[in-house]
Each structure stands twice: as structure tokens, then as C-alpha cells.
Amino acid sequence: MARFAMLIDASRCTGCNACRIACQMQWQLPPARYYNRLEHNEKGTYPNTKWEITPIQCMHCDNPPCRDVCPTGATYKRTDGLVLIDGKKCIGCKYCMVACPYGVRQINDDGIPEKCRFCAEYIIEGKMPPCVSTCMNEVRIFGDLDDPESKISKLMARKAVYQLLPEKGTRPRIFYVRK
Amino acid sequence: MVKISRRTFLKASALAGLASSLPLIMNFGDFTKAAELLPVTRIPTMCNGCSSTCSKYVYIKNGRVWKVEGNPIDLKSSGRLCARGHGMAADVYGLGRVTQPMKRGDDNTFEPISWGQALEEIGDKLYKIIDEHGGNSVMWLGHGGKEHYASTFLDEIGSSNYVTHYATCFSSKTNVWDRMVGTTLNSDFDNANYMLFVGRNFAGGIIPGAMNRITKAKERGAKIVVVDPRYCELAIIADEWVPIRPGTDLAFFLGIAHTLISEKLFDRSFIANYVYGFEEFWSANKDFTADKAAEITGIPADKIREIARDMAHNAPKAFLDSGYHGLHAHYANSTQIAMLNVVVNALLGNMFKVGGLMPGASISLGHVETPLRETPEKGPRADGAGVEEEYPTVEPGRGIPQIVPDLIKKGRVKALFIYHYNPLRTAPDPEYQKGLKDAELVVSIPVDWNETSLHTAHYILPESYYLERTEPPKVVSGFIAHDNPQISLRRQAIKPVHNTLPLLDMLKGITAAAGYYNLYPFTVEDEIKASVKPLGISPHVLMETGCIEFPANVKPGFPIKDGKPAVNTFTGKIEFSIGAFKLYGSPGVATWVPPLVMPQGEDEFRLIHGKQPWHSHHITSNNPYLMAISDMYNGTWAWMNKGRAEKLGIKNGDLVTISSEKAVKTVNVKVTELLHPDCVWIPSAYGGFSERLKTAYQQGINYNDFIPARVEPLSGTVMGQEVVVKVSKGGIS
């Protein structure tokens, strides 16, 4: 079984937002709805300063709070690690949105809190999610951690990585390269 | 089972009362599932989100554009697309498009007319104008591109007035490089060990392939230094950001050159063998030390020397990027800036060398053979570019677009064709530019209701969107060093959504109506066939792949002919001293020229601008997807240095009033540590004032509002950042 994950080197991100809009096109989202976003951080004092941009999307946590709080089991975790939502079970209580410490859920026109799906239908065909394939700076690496030959496995072995908000106990599947 | 949510069910039931035949609206998940089953076709074409024209694939589902992807063969996209490439594809269905030919009525409103009527009337009027005032009274004013259709037409009528937008953008670069080097050279990102970018933000004015190469270079250990008043997006991945007082880049370059020469760090054999005018340059600039440069630029002298030494150490695998819009149209000394760019790179001896600056690989395309026509002699250029008494050193091939209203007033221009160009928003002083409407005939050929069409055109002829047209192939070139020539082509991906035509069809109609019979005796298909004929490939292969790469034909090494240096200059060498400048009374070599204006008071700032990564100047700002990004990240805000803002009592997000002699405008301000204290920075995309472009309308402000239409005498540029503005807290009431 595959164990899908993503490695993000935020230090390469220059904030062009191609990932956001490529995803919007892939999933035909309206302009103001997005499955990935950028957190901007300005550090230091002029002229010794730094601008850091961190891409954020659903972390596909191994211990997802959104799944735990969902009263009908509409949010579930697939065996390959993807956290997905079964719209027909969703009552629209938005508990998952409040429970997500990363704030990645976006309510759709049917009142279903959607989010990044790790392009579930595409990756099983071996294609890359558009947020990965369109990025000019190759900020994101996507792949199977169970495959020792995958690019992500090799990079994860070499690089120091961290996860966002580890103290929340969510165990995200998105790893960030330590700066 | 089709799942219906409560709300859609109610909506559906309500609708059902009105029209029982309406299908129930499916929810998103079902739409996706249903859509999955539809056949998807993938069509290769070329992007038009900006003028880099990356090759890309368009996915068509159910007859509609679904999504786009970069073409991995293409060196411009490297298989990757920026936000604009994705967003502007969706704009084929945008609400801002002109949907059919329009004619301005007496009450200043537009009425739709048929193509037949439009082309006929324009042809008639054109005939009368040429008859009365001569062919030279006709001007073609365009963004640039598709020159051959326009020049066929201008040649036929005897007009020399082909004018591009370049003087508002980068003319001093092309002017200088052509005269000093005989060509432009591209940065070899793949092999360089040290890259210096001054006033060039590749992460803002994006070419995905270039950024991909730059990040890869960084990964393998190349050093990247960014000199810019603003901590631009490229600085994020740089090893170092060196803020510079805006308008003083020339002094920085002179300080680098002085260090290289005085410390004997320069490539002496390169200078001796391939450079003309070195002594003249040195004797004029002997006193311009790094210390002097430090005083003017605000960059410590040690830092200037360090950069010069590091570059020399890494030379020839080091370069100063040749730049683009940032420095080459915006200062009184922009021409000298471009000259020093050549000088610094030549001193490093990096030209025609791996890891330095290399020529782009090119290949010759064929042309449709057309019968030779007798053409009248052309008159002098109306804008005075290359004209002895007016602007003798400005390139005639590019022209001076910002003064066209004056030319109309003077009676030099009677008929004006504006093609894919919006000078009312992208050239200085929109109120002045409105004078374009006073020509006897103004025809605008846009895709959307841009400000120029709305306010000045007598006729608007909407061109088909780039996804709706097929165009002859182009050689891929620009900014990225590459050894393998490539050609790419734009191929129609969908049927025109509206009643629009490609340019060739319009020109066929207009010229025929004006009495020029069979001026374009070919179709686009003929052109494609003729283009690829000398390359030994079938048009079919190009249509199916979109982009083709050919075997490498570029080798490092200075061009030599008959044992002598042979670049395309008078001496065959790189010329530090420009003869043409001397001829018309200017110094042949570049020396320090101070900027035209300098901010002095506590509330005074130089107004500078730049590209935001998700916008291509103004044309993308009516795109709802791209503007949603602006909304989310406060993209329309002006930037101000925190220390300066504090002195004026301005806090992040406050409304401020920015004023120059030309305009008083209100905008929100981002208070930041990422900007030089001397300037206010605004993104170049905003300030839309066409009521027909609802998404862009009155979003943010534009730098062109604040500057008069001026001409830098040597290269004809607008000097867009030679303006001091006053900033005060609070909006205007």
C-alpha cells in the first residue's frame, strides 16, 4: 500500500500563486475558493530583513482532528493516507472546519467543507497534482513514502524536516524542509 | 443516485415551477464525477498571459477550456506555468471581452455593427485619409508582435509609423545593446556560479523556465545577489538583498566597474581583444570610486567592492543580468545604466562564455512567397525616432508611443490603429493620452474593453482570444541562454466564443476595402507550411507538439570572421563608446548622470513600481481569479518603509493620499521593513478606469497617473520613475 506524502521546501517559494490557481482550474473552483494558500512572514528590521512565504494546504494528517469530530464519518482517511470527504454523508455542521488547526477547509456551494484532496483521482494514475507540477521553483515534492526509490523518500532521508503545529498531535503528512 | 443538498433541492424545486424541463442541479462532487466521463482533448498552443508566450497544453472538456499545463519541451515554461498562464486561460470566458465589432455613436456610446460594415467603413475612411494626407499619416501603435502583418500594410501605403510600447518598458536596453554589442545576450543560469540581479525581478516578471533554472542554480551552490530598492520576490531566494537608493543604479555600476579596473580584476585579454573604447571609458570615470558610488547609492563601499571582487573571482561564470523593465525606461540615466551593464559584463570577460552571457540559439523560418508589389517611398517617422532633428538616436524600429497625442495635434497622424495596446493605462498621463481620440480615424483592436478602446476608439474590432486563433510559428528566444533552437506555435483550441476575428482576416478586409487588392494572398495554414519548410519538418508535427527543439547550434566563443572580432557593430568589437551618440553631441561613453528628481522633504518619496507575480501589468487585472489573489494578499496596497511611515503617523492598512503634479490618488498602504526609505512602491497592475472592466475598475492606483509624458532624448523612454510624490495620511474626500 502506498503512503502518500508531500515535502515542501518553503525557502524556494516566491509567492507566485500558480499552485493556487492551477488547483482552482483542476477542480473548477470559483475565484475566491482555494485549496492552498500562502502565509507571508516579514522578519527583521530594514535593511536586515527577510521575507518568508510558507505554502499551506490540507496536511492529510495521520491523526486528523477533522475526521475525529465528524459526526457522520463523512470525513475519512483512506488507507494510502489521503483524508477525504464523502459529500453525501456530510450534514454541513462545519465542525471539521473549526477543528482543523491549519484552517484549510473551504465551504462549497453545497455547504460541504472541501479542501485539498491530494488529487486523489490523479495520483493513483501516477500523475502529479497540479500544485506540484506547475511550480516553477519546484517547491513541492509529492510521492510515496513506502517506495524507497521515490524522490520524496530519498529527499526525506537526506534533509532535516519539520511539521506544522506538531504539538496539536495531528501528525501531518506534509513535511517542510528545515531552513 | 444524484445527491441533492437541501439548498440546491429548494433552488431546483423553485426553478422547476418555472421550467420543469430544467435538470436538477448537481453538486460539485457529482459534477466532477460526471465530467470525468467526458472525453478530454489536449491541444498544444502558446500562452498569452504575458509576452513571454510560453508553450502550453490546453485541456478541453465538453467543448470548454478546462485547464492548462506547461509544455516541457519549451524553454520558456520548462513545463511549468505561472498564475497568469492559468488565470488568463479562463479569461476566454471573461466578462470584459468585446463580443462583436463596435462603432462609437454621436452620443459617445458604442453600437454593435457587423464585421462587413466595420471593415468597409474603416477601409473607406482609410482610403480618404491616405488620398488626402498620404500614407505616412497612418500609424500602427501596438504592444509589439505580429509585425509582419502590420508592416506589409504600412509598406503598401508608404508609412514609416510602426510604433511599439517598448519606450514605456525597456527601450534603453535594446537601443544600447544593439549599438554596443550588436545583439542582446542572455544569462546562462545553468552554468553560472555568481548571479547579480539589479532592478530585475524574475520572480515578479516571471518566465517560469528562467526561475526554474535560477532555483536549480542556487541548489547547486551558485550565489545570487539582488540589488533592488524593494525586497522583491527574487530576493527571497537570493543569498543577499542589497537595498539601493532608487535612481542611483548607474552609480552602483560605475563603482563596480571602477573596482574591477582599479584593482585590476577585469579580464584584460577580453578587453584588449574584443573591446573598443575602454581607455575613453576609463579616463572619463577614473574618479568614480566605490566610495563615491557608496555616497550616492547608500550601499557601503565595502559591499560594492565585495560584490565586484566576488564577481571577478567567479568570472567568467558570473554575470550581471542584462535586466528588463526595471531600469530601462524609468530614469534620465537609463541609457547610461544599460551602457554600464554592457561595460561590467565585458570587464568580467563573460560574453559568449559558458556561465556568463550567451547568445540565444536561433533558426531561420521560411516565409510565404508573395508577388512583389510596388510600394511608395516612406516619409519621415511622425514620432521623430531616428529623425535627425528630433530623436536621432532613438530606434526607429520601436518608436516613441507616449507622445502620439502630440503627433495627432500637430497633424502628423490622421489614422491610428491601436493593436493589443492600452496606452491610456500603460503609458504616462492618461488624461493626456485621451488625446488619441482626436485623430480622424481611431481603430482599436483589443480583446477586452480596455481604457483606450473605451475612451478613444471610433471603431473597436475585437480580435479572437489567443485560445481561439492559430498563428504562424515563432522562434523561441529571450532572457535564457540556450544552445538548442526551438520553435513554437499558437494553435486554436476552441471555437471563438464571441463574434470575433483573427487579425489577418481583419486586415484582409480593411485593406481590400481601402483599395489594396489581395495584400495578404495567403492563409495562416500557408504561412505555417512555408515557415517550417526550410526546417525539414511537417506542419503536422508542429501542430501536434506545439514546440519543437532542434540540435544545438550555439557554441561558446567570441564571434570571429576572417580572424577578426565580428559582432554586429561598426568595429566588430564591443564598443564602450557609441559613435552615434557622439555624432549627435552626447558623450560616447557613459558617465555619471544624476536622476532628474530627488525626494527631499519628510513627506516626499520617489514613486517606483514593479510587477506582482500574478499580474502582467494592467491586462490581467480584470481576471477574477488573479484579482482574488490580490484581494486575499492586499495586492493593491502601496508599500512604504516602516521608519518613514512612523514619522508620518501612518500605520499598516491606513489610507494615504499620494500626490504629484499630475494626480492625487488614495490607496491603502502596506507598512514594511522590506523597502528602501526613499520610495513608495506600487504594483503596476492596477488603477483600472474602464467601466466595462468590472473586476479591474477602480482597484488600486497606477504609476502612470503620476507622471507626465516625457521623452528621454537618447533612447526615447518615458522616465517612469523620475517623479517625486507627497504622501499624507488619510484619503481625499
Add this chain to the structure above:
Amino acid sequence: MFTRKQWLTISLILVCIGAVGAINILLNGEHVMGNTNQVPWGILIAGYVFFAASSTGVGLISSLGHVFGIKRFELLGKRALLISIILLLCGFGVLALELANPLNMIYILLSPNIKSPIWWMGALYGLYLLLLFAEFYYSLKEDHKKVKPIANIALITKLAAVSNLGVIFGMLHSRPFWQGPYYSLYMILTAILSGAAILSIAFYFVGQKGRQVVYQGENILINLGKILAGALFITAIFTFWKILTSLYGGIPGKSEAAIALLVGPLGLKFWVMEIILGIFLPLFILIKYSFQPQKVMFASILTMLGVLFMRLDFVLSGQIIPLELIEGLQITGYNPYVPGWSEWALIVGAIGATIFLYMLGEKKFNLDVIVDNHEHQENLASTKTTLVKVEA
């Protein structure tokens, strides 16, 4: 005050306002609601908590009579049950409009997730409603043998339900201001607060109609007023320590939320509506006028107004601070939230519906419980309660 007819008219107007809001929400969904992706829970969730907790509170106070056998509270009897039912139904109504796909509620049964506090909320409040119906039914039939065990189970159920209501928020590690057991206790406390206030309002008017509200010479409103005063006082203490512990140490997400309440965008609601109008003014009135029935009623109305804003402050304070994902990222500003008019209308409508349905109930059912003023036995025995039918 108003006549019955006027009351009916007023409440129906309120219901109509609510209906307009409801229709707007049904047709246009999220677009007419103030909810955003950053603040997913808005005034309708606050409204639901308002009604559900009030319903439980009414039930808890009436348990004093029919579970704990304190005789004077037996007076509350059937009326309290009816009020509790109505409030809970109104709460469910408000919640149903907040839910995007309430028809999918069937999956609460088909694929239950017992890790979800909302699942437990559905289960416990569902059970509570059933028990209320049963208790009310057998109370109307005067079948006290059945009422007693049902009331006992109902007491446990309502305690579980209302404390679980706090757990829904307390379980969220993503929202530091809510996280922890505090809100479970707070919910029980404030449920009693609103229960006492609602019963005071109802029994003031019941007394006005000449029904029995006096036990051993003491108006029940005096007892309710004292409970109210006690609950207000403890709520003030709870709130004080909650704010202070949240502020202390400047813990991210916690202290900012407290600051948002004290001096931020929630400041006006918090100080004026929740604290001054909702707690101090009623306390002052209750003590100043020594629990005079009419003053108790006034204090109660103020309290309920305060509780409405207390629920809103509570729901918003957990979400108003932008999530802090990146170390050292300076969060500036708050997540904006402005409720839509339809949502306000719906809350107003639900209040109208409560009044309307209650008046209907008064008309339809015999709700009087006449408690013998001369008996002093501790245990409630049905035989010792004289029930008198009163002609409507």
C-alpha cells in the same frame, strides 16, 4: 402589559420575521450568512446554544421539584416541561438552518462516529427530547408513577447533554480559548442561569393570570430570583477567572481571544451586553428590590438579553483569532465576522415562536399544578397533591 391577543400578534410578527430570514437562508445558503471559512460558526450556532442550554436549564430547575422533591418547585411542573420542549424544538430549528445538509442527518444513525461530540449532542439531546415528551405526556395524564422514573433518567440525560454541549468546544485543540473542561461546567451553570430567568418571566405572567405561583405565602419568583442571583454571581466569578487565566502568560490564541473580548472587536458586546446588561444590572435590580416578583421578571429579561450575547461572544471568541501556524508569524488583526440580517431574523423568529407556542400550549393543555400549601412532607406523593381542573 399587553393582552393575550396582543401577545399573540407580537409573537406572530416575530415568527414572520424569522420565516423571512429562514426562507432567505434556505434559498441562498451561505451567501446570506455571516459565516466565513475563517469563522465557520456564527450566530446560529450561538442561537442554538442559547436555546438548547436554556431548555436544559429550565429542565434542571424543574428537577428541583419532581426529582429532588422540593415542594415549592413542584409548582413549575408541566409548564417547565412544556417550555423546555418548546425551547429545544426552537433550538433544533435554528440548528437545522445552520446545517447545510440537514437531510443527511440520517447518517448520524447509519454511520455514527462516536468519537464526535456532535454525535453525542445529537444522541443526548434527541434522547432528552423523547424523555421530555414522555414526561409531559404522563404528566398531563397525571400518571406520576411513570413520570418519576422518567424524570430521574431525564435529569441524568440533561446534565450529560448540556455538559457535552461545552465539550463540543472543549475538545478542540485547534482553538486554545475553548479547549479544556471549563465550558462543560460553564454550560451547566449558565443553563441554570437562563433556566431561572426564563421560568421567572413565564411564571410572572402565569401569576398575572391568577394561577398559583405562591407556595406558603412566598411567590415562586422570589425563589427563582434567588437562584438567578446565585447563578449570576457565580457566572461573574467564572467569567472573571476565565478571562484572567486566559490573559495570564500571554499564551497564543488564548490571551488574544481574551483581549478581543476586553478591548477588541467583541468588547462592546462583552462589556455592555454580556457583563453590564446581562450580569451586573440584573444582580443590582434583584438585590436592590429584594426579589420583588416584577423586578425579578425585569432582571430576567435583561439576563436573557445578556445570555444571548454571552453565547455569541463565546462562539466568536474561539474563532476570532487567526490560526497561528508559523512560528514567529505576527498575526495582525482579527477574523472578521458580521452576522447576516437573515440570521438575526431567525433568532428573533425563534424567540417569537417560543412565546407563540407557549401561549398555544397554555390554551391547549391544562398546565396547572396546585400544590397544597399546608402540607410539610418532604417527599412528593401524588396522593397528597390536589389537582384542580381550571376551566380555560
